[in-house]
Amino acid sequence: MAGLPFTAIAFRLSYVISGLVKISDNNKNNNRFCYRLQVLEKIFSCLPFKDVRNAALVCHTWNAVLFGPKFQRCLRVQLQTDFCEELAEVHRKFVRNSKNLSIVQEFKVVTGTDEKDETEETNEPDTELSRVERNIASIIFSAKELNSLQLVSSYASLKNIIHNRLLELPLLKELRISFCYRNEDVHHTASQGAKDTIWQLESESLECFKLGQRCTNDHFGLLAPSLRELHMTVDCDELLDIVVMYCNQLEILRVKLVDIETLDKIMDLHYPLLKTLQLGIYDDKELQFHYSRTASRNENHEQAKRFIQRTPTLTVFSVQSNVAFYKIFPTLCSVKTQLQELSLHNIELDLNILLNVLLVQPLTKLSICYCEFTNQLPASQTRVDGLQHLHLVNVVNNALLDLDFSALKTLELFHNLKFESDSIQKVFLNCGAIEELVIHYRNTLDEDTFAKLPQLTHLKSLTVRSTDVTDLHWEACEPMLSVKRLTMSSCFMLRYSTFIELRRVFPSLQRLHVDGCHVLDDTNAAVDGSCEQKLRQLFSQCIVSWHDSVQITPLTLKQLLL
Secondary structure (H helix, E strand, O other): OOOOOHHHHHHHHHHHHHHHHHOOOOOOHHHHHHHHHHHHHHHHOOOOHHHHHHHOOOOHHHHHHHOOHHHHHHOEEEEEEOOOOOOOHHHHHHHHHOOEEEEEEOOOOOOOHHHHHHHHHHOOOOOOOOHHHHHHHHHHOOOOOOOEEEEEEOHHHHHHHHOOOHHHOOOOOEEEEEEOOOOOOOOOOOOHHHOOOEEEEEOOOOOEEEEOOOOOOOEEEEEOOOOOEEEEEEOOHHHHHHHHHHOOOOOEEEEEEOOHHHHHHHHOOOOOOOOEEEEEEOOOHHHHHHHHHOOOOOOOHHHHHHHHHOOOOOOEEEEEOHHHHHHHHHHHOOOOOOOOEEEEEOOEEOHHHHHHHHHHOOOOEEEEEOOEEOOOOOOOOOEOOOOOEEEEEOOEOOHHHHOEOOOOOEEEEEEOOHHHOOHHHHHHHHOOOOOEEEEEEOOOOOOOHHHHHHHOOOOOEEEEEOOOOOHHHOOOOOOOOOOOEEEEEOOOOEEHHHHHHHHHHOOOOOEEEEEOOEEEOOOOOOOOOHHHHHHHHHOOOOEEEEEOOEEEOHHHHHHHHO
């Protein structure tokens, strides 16, 4: 259907929707009409903006759905161009009614004589907007019902476009600003006459503010009395002042810091309402290594204890720095909090500290990504109760799976490392209560890898993603009646004979998803398109989803190799 003109697509959608309405029960007409609108909203939400605006021209019903308040709240209009030309009137109607708007300015490659013209345009006074800036400003401030706004452009352009006009958007609740630099000195983007001016953003309704890294010396300020969520890279005192100003009312804070001194200042603040905190530091590898492996690092337990006491409502904590981990987590081993979700990224982890945190804190979800454990546990196995969800991505020396996770319900295991092939066996041995398992392995698995899978007697859902598996991997696996859902995702050269073995291993399967796979029909009658049909016949007792998957026959394989 992707290759058809839009009129044909519109006709097909109308036909499907009419059929859905006809097979519904004999309800009242208004119930049938509401059901039809819900189907329309669901379909339109999957279309790109270009098709959505064309769909509004099909009929009055479609137009009413697309401009209705419910659909507009879900729709995000994304405009990505150079904005040299004004937006057409037919498109402006969508923008004026949109609740969520994203504007990404594209820049042309400037060479030769064009560079001179572009430089002259860049050096225009701040008070005089360029043609592009006027076009973007007219789009933004014509949408008076805007709730969410995302802007990507140069710092100088965004400063000229927004200036002090946010008060013209009285319903704006979320503002995301990202910067791209072109033909600008990243440390001197302001003109000589405006160095001491402050770019002050003011909004009475703004609740969420996300600021990209500015790389500029311009003064910046924010006045938003309703602010609840803040994302930014704190690389100067002015941005730190924003955190200080709103720390008493913030519920979500995600910051990237540039040095330990700024981290200390962040930790000395009081956050009585904070529920989600993300801390990251751009510390160099030498500093990271020093904090993770030396016994003489400066551990200020009193400062960490005060920080924990000043975040009494914190439930979600994400750390992306060795320095932050070793400053705070030794104290979390002894002071119980309300922490429920913990995420660790790019850290040299001390397993003893993490284990004590798991035993003391009421954690239900743990995510560890691109980390390495620097030590091992004693021979005795420790039982961890309470943790229900575990997400592991490329964890080196994964000694964490030696623990007894008796209450674990969901495990996602992602590995691109050749020397971590024994992690799956640890899962089968120590995570017997798992109900949902996701496996993502780039390296080659042993043929008996899944022989002990039946030890997971409570397993209901299994996902094998980007992993090379054959029928040989499943031959040693006994049938599992508990598994109701199986997903094979992004698997290359997946043989059809593998599904025959999967049919034996999972006889009670209710749903089979084959998503983004290259399936090789290794049977005698290999006809293009027959693999999907035979798969549906093989699993006739369950629902089969064949999405973005491709069948590879010997002929197409030969063409692919050539």
